[in-house]
Amino acid sequence: MSRFVRLGETDRPGLTLHVDGAPVAALEGDTLMVALLSQGATLRQSEFGPEKRAGFCLMGACQDCWVWTESGDRLRACSTLAAPGQRILTSQPEATWPNHA
Amino acid sequence: MAEPRIIIVGAGPAGTRAAEACVQAGIRPIVLDEGRRDGGQIYRRQPDNFTRPYTKLYGTEAPRAQALHETFDGLNDRIDYCPETLVWNIADGHVRTATRTMESALPFDALLLCTGATDRLMPVKGWQFAGSYSLGGAQVALKSQAVSIGHKVVFMGSGPLLYLVASQYVQAGADVVAVLDTAPYSARIKALPDLLAVPSVLWNGVALTLALKRAGVMVRNSVKPLEILGDAADGVSGIRFRVGDGAEQMIACDAVAMGHHLRPETQLADLARCKFAFDPVTRQWLPERDGDGRSSIAGVYLAGDGAKILGARSAEASGRLTALAALGDLGLPVDKGEMASLRGDVGTYAKFARGLATAFPWPAEQAGALPDEAILCRCEGVTAGDLRAVMRETGAKEANRAKAFSRVGMGRCQGRYCGLAAAELIAAQAGIPVERVGRLRGQAPVKPINISIGDTDA
Numbered sequence: 001m002s003r004f005v006r007l008g009e010t011d012r013p014g015l016t017l018h019v020d021g022a023p024v025a026a027l028e029g030d031t032l033m034v035a036l037l038s039q040g041a042t043l044r045q046s047e048f049g050p051e052k053r054a055g056f057c058l059m060g061a062c063q064d065c066w067v068w069t070e071s072g073d074r075l076r077a078c079s080t081l082a083a084p085g086q087r088i089l090t091s092q093p094e095a096t097w098p099n100h101a
Numbered sequence: 102m103a104e105p106r107i108i109i110v111g112a113g114p115a116g117t118r119a120a121e122a123c124v125q126a127g128i129r130p131i132v133l134d135e136g137r138r139d140g141g142q143i144y145r146r147q148p149d150n151f152t153r154p155y156t157k158l159y160g161t162e163a164p165r166a167q168a169l170h171e172t173f174d175g176l177n178d179r180i181d182y183c184p185e186t187l188v189w190n191i192a193d194g195h196v197r198t199a200t201r202t203m204e205s206a207l208p209f210d211a212l213l214l215c216t217g218a219t220d221r222l223m224p225v226k227g228w229q230f231a232g233s234y235s236l237g238g239a240q241v242a243l244k245s246q247a248v249s250i251g252h253k254v255v256f257m258g259s260g261p262l263l264y265l266v267a268s269q270y271v272q273a274g275a276d277v278v279a280v281l282d283t284a285p286y287s288a289r290i291k292a293l294p295d296l297l298a299v300p301s302v303l304w305n306g307v308a309l310t311l312a313l314k315r316a317g318v319m320v321r322n323s324v325k326p327l328e329i330l331g332d333a334a335d336g337v338s339g340i341r342f343r344v345g346d347g348a349e350q351m352i353a354c355d356a357v358a359m360g361h362h363l364r365p366e367t368q369l370a371d372l373a374r375c376k377f378a379f380d381p382v383t384r385q386w387l388p389e390r391d392g393d394g395r396s397s398i399a400g401v402y403l404a405g406d407g408a409k410i411l412g413a414r415s416a417e418a419s420g421r422l423t424a425l426a427a428l429g430d431l432g433l434p435v436d437k438g439e440m441a442s443l444r445g446d447v448g449t450y451a452k453f454a455r456g457l458a459t460a461f462p463w464p465a466e467q468a469g470a471l472p473d474e475a476i477l478c479r480c481e482g483v484t485a486g487d488l489r490a491v492m493r494e495t496g497a498k499e500a501n502r503a504k505a506f507s508r509v510g511m512g513r514c515q516g517r518y519c520g521l522a523a524a525e526l527i528a529a530q531a532g533i534p535v536e537r538v539g540r541l542r543g544q545a546p547v548k549p550i551n552i553s554i555g556d557t558d559a
Contacts, residue, residue, distance in 0.1 A: 003232060003336070003355070007273045009151045009247035029148035034246045041336055042231045048482035051333040054231035056479065056518070058238035059142055060135060061219045061366075063513035063549060064479065074551075078241075079137070081148075 003037040003054055017086040026082045033058070033065055033077035036090075043067065043077055044090045047099060068092050104128060105431045107424075108196055108207060110188050110369060111215035113141020114413045115405025115420030117173045119213050122424035124179045126433050131181045131207065133188055133198055139173040141217050142237060143413045145245050146170065158244055160269065161305050162413070169417070190545035191373040199550045211400050211427040214369050215420055216407030220360035222518045223258070223283075223467050226475035227329030228359065229482065231336030235518070236360030240266045249275035251356020255340050257281040257326055259461040260362030264309040267358075271316045278354050279319040281342055283361070283464045286322040295456025298449050302414075319352075326467070329357055361463050363410045364521060370408070371543030373401045379536040382458050383410065384465060385521065386540035392444055394423030395430075402427050415450030418443050468522040469529025477526065478519045480512025488523060489530055498531045500524055500539045513549060516541040 012027040019036060026035035033055055036043055042052035043065055055065035058078045065077040068089045075088075107123050109116050112134035123130040138146045144166040147153065155163040176182075183198070190197040195206040220235035227233075234242070234250045236258060242248050243266075253276050256267040267280045289296075296303045313320055323345045330339040330351075339353045370388040371377070376397035377386045387409050394402045404423035405416035422443035429435040471477065473486025491497060491507040500523070503509065509523045510516030516523070520541045528535040 003251060004242065004248040005252055005275065006248050007243070007275060008153065009147075011152075012150055029150045029246075031246060034242075034248055038248070042334075046229070046482065048480070049229060049333075049476070051229055052231050052336065053229075054336060056233065056238060057219065057235045057514075058241040059219065060548070061514060061517055062235075062479070074549075078238075 001041055002039055003041045004034055006038060015082065015084040017082055017084065017088060019088045020090055030082045031078055032067060032075065032080045032082050032086075032088060035082040036067075036077060036088075045099075105210040106131070106208065107211045107213065107427060107431075108133065108209040109213045109215060109424075110134075110196070111141065111217055111405070111407065112136060112139035112173065112182070112184075113143060113215060113217050113405065114169055114416040115215035115217075115407070115423075116141070116213070117169050117176075118417045118420035119215060119404060119424035120176055120180050121172055122421045123428065124176055126428045126435070128428070128433070129179060129181065131183065133183050133186045133196070135185065135187050137184055139182075139184075140166070140170060142241065144169050145241060147245050147247075151247065153247070160265075165414070165417075187546075187548055187550065188369060189547055189550055191369055192545070197545070199546070201551070204550075209400070211402060211431060212373070213402045213404060213420075213423055213427060214373070214407055215405045215416070216366040216369055218363035218365050218406040218410055219517055221362050221364040221463065221521060222359065223361050223464055224471060224475060224477050224479075224485075224519065224522050225257075225326045225329055225359065226472055227331055227337075228357075229476045229479050230329060230331035230333075232331065232356045233329055233337060234356065234358050236260075236262050236266055236358045237363070239356075239358035240269065243269055243273055243275075247273075249273070249356075250358060251337070251354065252276060253278045253354040254356045254358060255279050255281060255352060255354045256358045257283075257324070257340065257342075258360045259284045259464070260360065261306055261457060261461065262360060262362065263461075264306060264313065267318065268309045268312050271313065271318060277313075277316075277318050279321065279352055280313060281324040281326070281340075282320070282322050282461075283324050283326065283467070284322060284461045288462060289460040292456040292460035295452050295459065298452040298456065299414075302412075302453065362457070362461060363406060364517075365407050365410060366517075367407065368515075368543035368547040370396060370401070370403055372545055372547070373398055375401060375403070377540065380409070381536075382455055384463055384525075384535055393426035393440065394419060395426060409454075411447065411450045411454045415447055415454070418446040418450070422447065463521075465525045465535065466529070468525035471526065477523060478509045478512055480514050480519075481508055483507055483509050485526060488526060492527065492530055498527060498533060498538065500527070500541050503527055504541060510541045515544060515547070
């Protein structure tokens with residue numbers, strides 16, 4: 001079940017990116033957040049609690065929508081545009097954070 | 102003498118009008134903006150390949166949005182515009198910036214901070230679940246991406262944005278289940294004398310509420326939020342609340358847009374060592390400034406909602422006024438008559454803003470009433486009970502001390518979304534006025550930056 005609902009502007013060319021290895025279809029002009037939440041309900045696992053997260057402020061202030069490139073660069077999903085061929089990870093590569101839940 | 106270097110931080114309504122005033126005075130300012138495009142949050146632009154017209158995106162404010170964007174476009178080759186550039190510190194007379202790959206330190210003769218605002222949040226038990234969004238965030242989703250934050254959306258909180266975003270959602274075809282306002286309706290009557298300062302905006306607000314009711318949306322006042330229901334895996338599934346002292350009610354939904362008006366982004370003013378004062382009307386600490394936008398630090402100026410929440414129209418006026426003040430201070434000729442007229446405009450908007458604060462009060466008492474198990478800090482999952490325990494164990498009653506012991510305000514958002522509520526909770530628990538709790542000090546970097554980026558000299 002998707003979290004976000006598209007209400008217009010759907011007549012845009014499509015693109016495919018990969019999220020955790022799986023192909024995700026998006027539209028040109030989508031942010032990573034919209035691309036991911038138009039297909040699924042959540043973006044990432046909280047490091048401090050049991051719950052999944054799906055972002056909060058959408059304006060680059062809360063840092064709740066972090067995702068990573070395969071080379072380890074951290075991106076804010078709300079303010080990064082989806083691009084064809086992008087390979088995104090929803091947990092930080094080569095680093096583990098203890099979950100204190 | 103070399104041309105003075107004016108740096109403007111922010112390209113929203115205040116920053117754009119400030120840049121315009123500089124260019125008209127023959128100065129080429131540097132405009133640093135975190136956004137990908139100009140417009141700020143309120144007049145945020147949609148991606149280039151989107152086709153919705155201005156009227157659809159900005160409603161009654163469409164002509165203002167269009168005029169502002171066109172002004173900025175016209176400045177294009179007469180300013181040094183740096184989009185996607187974070188100002189992360191102000192120290193030793195330099196503005197420290199970071200892009201994805203590069204760090205710079207820029208000296209300045211005048212620094213105009215037009216940093217804008219973020220949502221003011223009152224935590225509700227369950228607000229950590231996926232599907233809870235800030236009101237401003239819900240608006241950004243629609244405005245810049247043409248999506249709704251959920252299939253069934255509840256709007257909860259207070260303030261003009263609550264009604265504005267809810268009606269924008271209805272107009273765009275989203276399923277808005279309810280608008281739950283914590284403010285009593287009577288507060289609006291009390292606020293009328295001040296709200297009449299800007300009748301057109303008051304009327305816009307009345308029209309929005311009527312349109313929501315006509316569309317069949319449940320609108321309630323005097324709401325006491327109890328809990329956002331949900332689970333760890335799937336997120337939000339409903340909301341529990343009371344109206345006044347009435348019976349508990351429950352509504353099913355998969356998204357909640359929440360917020361209580363706005364708070365200014367004052368961290369950079371803090372790092373520039375501007376003096377702050379407590380504003381009893383909004384219960385916020387604000388940087389001090391004179392009527393023209395001069396801060397307590399020579400060469401540092403403050404404009405728009407980043408200094409005090411007076412709205413976008415006021416931000417255009419104060420952006421221009423503050424730039425004129427800076428230009429005058431640098432010895433350039435400025436029109437004193439125009440400055441007086443802009444001061445008058447800002448005064449009118451300030452009266453209206455005071456009316457909004459009366460009509461849609463910040464429900465400070467909700468923070469003290471948060472159950473122990475409610476999460477207060479969304480970043481790190483610190484609960485209201487954790488903070489209360491820290492207060493009992495350490496005696497901490499000051500915001501920064503309580504933060505050091507509890508980590509409330511130390512997470513990724515750096516207290517933007519929990520800080521004001523945490524202060525109210527501490528005040529309630531300690532039985533002291535909230536101004537005695539103090540304010541969280543701004544810390545550099547004001548947002549996370551990569552530690553691997555390179556340096557460049559200005």
